[in-house]
Amino acid sequence: MSDFIDLTSAAAESATYGADERDRMGFFTDTTLCIGCKACEVACKEWNQLPSDGYEFTGESYDNTKELSGNTWRHVAFVEQMEPERDTGRWLMESDVCKHCTHAGCLDVCPTGAIIRTEFGTVVIQDDICNGCGYCVVACPFGVIGEKQEDHTMGKCTLCYDRLKVGEQPACAKACPTESIQYGVVDELRERAENRLQKIQEKFASAQLYLNDPNDGVGGGGSLFLLLDKPQVYGLPPNPIVPTKDLPQRWRTAGIAAAALFGAVVLCAVSRR
Amino acid sequence: MSAGYYGRPIVKPPAWTDLIPTYFFAGGLAGTAATLAFAERTARNDRLARTMIFGAATGCAVSAFCLIADLKKPERFINMLRVVKPTSPMSVGVYIFSAFSGSVFIAAGCEVTGIARPAGRFFGAIAGLIGPVMSVYTAVLVGDTVMPAWHLPRKTLPGLFAATSAASAGAWGLLFASARDNGSARRLALVGGTAMVAILQALHHEIGPTQAEAYSKGEAGALARTARVLNVGGIVCAALGKNSNVISKVAGALLLAGGLTERFAVYRAGCASAKDPKYVLDSQA
Ligand code: SF4
Ligand code: SF4
Numbered sequence: 001m002s003d004f005i006d007l008t009s010a011a012a013e014s015a016t017y018g019a020d021e022r023d024r025m026g027f028f029t030d031t032t033l034c035i036g037c038k039a040c041e042v043a044c045k046e047w048n049q050l051p052s053d054g055y056e057f058t059g060e061s062y063d064n065t066k067e068l069s070g071n072t073w074r075h076v077a078f079v080e081q082m083e084p085e086r087d088t089g090r091w092l093m094e095s096d097v098c099k100h101c102t103h104a105g106c107l108d109v110c111p112t113g114a115i116i117r118t119e120f121g122t123v124v125i126q127d128d129i130c131n132g133c134g135y136c137v138v139a140c141p142f143g144v145i146g147e148k149q150e151d152h153t154m155g156k157c158t159l160c161y162d163r164l165k166v167g168e169q170p171a172c173a174k175a176c177p178t179e180s181i182q183y184g185v186v187d188e189l190r191e192r193a194e195n196r197l198q199k200i201q202e203k204f205a206s207a208q209l210y211l212n213d214p215n216d217g218v219g220g221g222g223s224l225f226l227l228l229d230k231p232q233v234y235g236l237p238p239n240p241i242v243p244t245k246d247l248p249q250r251w252r253t254a255g256i257a258a259a260a261l262f263g264a265v266v267l268c269a270v271s272r273r
Numbered sequence: 274m275s276a277g278y279y280g281r282p283i284v285k286p287p288a289w290t291d292l293i294p295t296y297f298f299a300g301g302l303a304g305t306a307a308t309l310a311f312a313e314r315t316a317r318n319d320r321l322a323r324t325m326i327f328g329a330a331t332g333c334a335v336s337a338f339c340l341i342a343d344l345k346k347p348e349r350f351i352n353m354l355r356v357v358k359p360t361s362p363m364s365v366g367v368y369i370f371s372a373f374s375g376s377v378f379i380a381a382g383c384e385v386t387g388i389a390r391p392a393g394r395f396f397g398a399i400a401g402l403i404g405p406v407m408s409v410y411t412a413v414l415v416g417d418t419v420m421p422a423w424h425l426p427r428k429t430l431p432g433l434f435a436a437t438s439a440a441s442a443g444a445w446g447l448l449f450a451s452a453r454d455n456g457s458a459r460r461l462a463l464v465g466g467t468a469m470v471a472i473l474q475a476l477h478h479e480i481g482p483t484q485a486e487a488y489s490k491g492e493a494g495a496l497a498r499t500a501r502v503l504n505v506g507g508i509v510c511a512a513l514g515k516n517s518n519v520i521s522k523v524a525g526a527l528l529l530a531g532g533l534t535e536r537f538a539v540y541r542a543g544c545a546s547a548k549d550p551k552y553v554l555d556s557q558a
Contacts, residue, residue, distance in 0.1 A: 109360065111364035111367060132344050133344055247413070247417055251413055254409045256431075258406050258435065265461060
């Protein structure tokens with residue numbers, strides 16, 4: 001990571017809270033425990049008072065939710081890996097959510113300051129400030145953010161900022177009956193994830209951790225995952241990189257192009273006969 | 274089974290409307306038009322300078338409308354001005370655009386009314402100096418996203434935006450100035466138009482054949498081919514129409530249409546590279 005982007009890490013941003021700074025909180029989603037009950041989806045909708053997505057039958061296994069969006073902040077993915085005769089194989093389930101990235105593209109690009117890093121190190125959109133410019137939508141490497149049609153601002157998981165403030169855990173983690181969704185201090189979750197991986201790998205060689213590495217392209221997630229297959233199988237980017245990473249170089253190249261453009265105009269103007 | 278998770282996008286395509294590529298066109302034209310106006314004023318070709326500052330003002334007016342109308346909450350446009358964020362090219366861009374369009378409107382206002390001409394010259398010079406940045410910053414704005422077709426052409430996209438802006442500004446001069454006065458605009462249209470066609474080739478090369486499909490297939494590809502025909506036609510007419518008002522105007526119209534179409538082609542390529550997960554997967558393999 002370049003020096004430029006280090007200025008916008010979760011730690012640097014949370015530190016601006018001074019005495020109010022708290023431990024960085026996050027999720028560890030252990031997909032090996034998920035039973036696909038969607039209690040997290042429902043609990044999230046209820047607590048955050050998000051409207052339904054309608055009733056559309058996708059034919060994509062048990063997934064009629066389709067994707068994370070402005071009004072859907074938890075999404076359970078269903079992957080059927082069956083042999084043709086369906087007597088062997090497995091069914092992968094994963095509850096997806098905003099990654100609360102250490103280097104968050106959405107936060108970096110938001111031009112109104114509507115997106116903030118909270119004292120818990122999480123990433124939250126203030127919907128009374130957002131003007132719906134849509135820049136965050138295209139700056140998230142995970143396709144998390146979408147428009148909330150009813151109030152024309154952008155929406156995503158807040159890690160239940162309101163519940164955290166009063167010492168409660170997020171609604172989805174509370175509702176999850178199998179502890180597939182675990183809430184806690186990110187450093188502890190990382191350790192827990194490592195230990196769990198050790199165990200699971202004995203049985204499932206393809207098991208892997210996702211976003212637990214602080215040196216990956218987004219500086220690691222505040223949400224980490226234990227997956228049973230490659231990230232792309234679940235619709236996750238295999239090697240996400242915060243788009244702002246090479247922003248200074250982009251400005252430099254643009255500066256050269258602008259200078260060349262100025263030179264070209266002047267040449268065209270003075271080369272009259 | 275299709276790529277990734279039921280072939281669904283991994284990243285979200287823009288929630289923007291077609292006002293955004295329209296803004297890239299109008300803002301790009303305005304920037305370079307203001308620079309040409311400034312250069313012509315300095316060279317004492319006042320008639321072309323006047324045409325170009327009006328072009329810049331028109332581009333700014335269209336831009337302001339597009340920028341605000343595209344917001345999901347336009348009445349909150351003002352929230353853009355509550356912070357200055359170097360990490361956000363849109364935040365930086367709002368200040369570039371504000372300074373630029375403010376200068377252009379003052380310069381054009383002085384030109385129309387004939388009052389405070391020295392002030393008009395001063396702000397015309399400011400606009401002329403900011404102009405190239407105004408024309409190119411939008412390449413940084415779209416480059417700083419996770420749309421592969423915009424993110425990957427690191428070297429060539431700013432050049433493409435600069436060239437398209439030059440072609441469009443030159444085309445404005447060809448369309449609205451007489452053949453007697455439009456020499457600089459003609460040269461700019463020729464340089465910009467040719468560079469646009471050439472840099473587009475380089476862009477395909479920079480991102481490689483798989484990623485370039487976002488630019489060459491589907492709606493983006495159809496728009497790009499249309500743009501190419503319009504631009505090549507415009508370049509030919511601009512080269513041949515030296516002494517003809519009619520041919521000059523045809524050249525201007527073709528290149529304006531070609532520039533606008535090219536903006537839409539680039540915009541649609543970005544959207545296409547989000548909608549099909551193969552582009553993200555290829556770039557992260
Ligand atoms: S996953 Fe996307 S929306 Fe969530 S913090 Fe990271 S960039 Fe922002
Ligand atoms: S849509 Fe709202 S939250 Fe997203 S970048 Fe724009 S102002 Fe910020």
